[in-house]
Amino acid sequence: MELPILADRFKCVIYEKNELKLLDRRLYPHRTEYVVCRDVESVARAIEDMVVQGAAVIAYTAGYGLALAASMSKNMDREELRKMLLKAGERLRMTRPTGAELFHVIESSLAVGLKSIDEGRDPADEISRHVYGLMVRGEEIARKTGEHASRLLDDGDKVLTNCYAGPALVYALLYAREKGLRVKAFVPETRPYLQGARLTAPTLKEAGIETVLVPDPCAGQLIKRREVSKYITATDRVALDGSIANKVGTYLYAVVASKHDIPFYVLAYTGPDRKTYTYEDIIIEERPPKEVLTLAGMDTAPEGVKAYYPAFDIVPPKYIAGIITERGVFHPSEMKSYWG
Structure with a gap:
């Protein structure tokens, strides 16, 4: 079943090559344009400024924001990287207080990122894979909910x-x-x-x-x-x-x-x-x-x-x-x- 563009989360939130592309819902449907984010602050502002709207899309955006934060800090030692990631999580938590999924995705993505730091793996890669998996799972949840x-x-x-x-x-x-x-x-x-x-x-x-x-x-x-x-x-x-x-x-x-x-x-x-x-x-x-x-x-x-x-x-x-x-x-x- 082919979905309209806004109902397809993979066309609304695209993470690739350390860039996050967000379908700008402020302009849709008159223009189909993407806002490109390259750091956690631009992601936070995109959430606050309503570039992305809807609980799930906001949550995935925040998750990828943590991946971007980690990708920008590869030269840090482990302790510095941990502190930076936690600080990025706090910034993203402050964006929109009502939706629960935002906090769930930030919490689980932080856990994945911190564990990867402790184990010497790339936290940016691990977080981005985790968020993508959440998106895949979210699509199945949406389908089942709609079926019921x-x-x-x-x-x-x-x-x-x-x-x-x-x-x-x-x-x-x-x-x-x-x-x-x-x-x-x-x-x-x-x-x-x-x-x-x-x-x-x-x-x-x-x-x-x-x-x-x-x-x-x-x-x-x-x-x-x-x-x-x-x-x-x-x-x-x-x-x-x-x-x-x-x-x-x-x-x-x-x-x-x-x-x-x-x-x-x-x-x-x-x-x-x-x-x-x-x-x-x-x-x-x-x-x-x-x-x-x-x-x-x-x-x-x-x-x-x-x-x-x-x-x-x-x-x-x-x-x-x-x-x-x-x-x-x-x-x-x-x-x-x-x-x-």
Whole structure:
């Protein structure tokens, strides 16, 4: 099954010859261009400046950032190299606080790198191989998650989403179509970065899925009038209490969907974060206010107007019908026992 470019992680994050090439999602779909990073600081800035978006892609980018850091420091002795790698890890951890996968990839990549230093092997090579393996594994996780999600879809379903739900949503809709089911997607614009308009809509269109772009405030009316039958998003973090964090606006749509008996399903890929016990452990990133005050390079409000932009919100488990992972579909209450 051939995936659209944004749903193919290997076309979005490319590491070769000590360079990291990142598909610039700020420009897509109007231009398909890559930002080239050659050191850890340029990688960190690419993450912070939204060159890369989406929990998995951000995480792989950070992992390769550690490989770049190691490749630039081959003349250091072991102790200096260890200190440098740990410092690079700290810099990358500071980029985006909400998504759990970023921290998982940094932690595992650091472990691989430090072990290779102790054993006299090249940490850059070892880390890059490790991250590539995570990407391969991530693709399989996305496919399985999408396959499980497709079994929840019925003929004639009209699916509302929010922001960019990643390849699992693409797989879900494609698998449904392979079964002969007619499915349609409603995609809110997702301001201020317009991920729905610029990322999700073109991706689903490229996949051949009928797609309708709507203004963000329109979703409630669609739900009330039952013009959508299911609500499906991804998540940047799942807590063990069944709460999830996702793009701001997800909570609002979930509350309205619950009121009108529209099920809300969450594509959680790998499942809950083992260290996030409740919603109170989730840090909500606050983006620069200027991102609300401009759109496509133009000012959206007069000088002197203030802005506030929490990039994520939290949905309590009572509004979630099911959390979908590579293992299957789970009730939110099952998250506390997910890892045994």
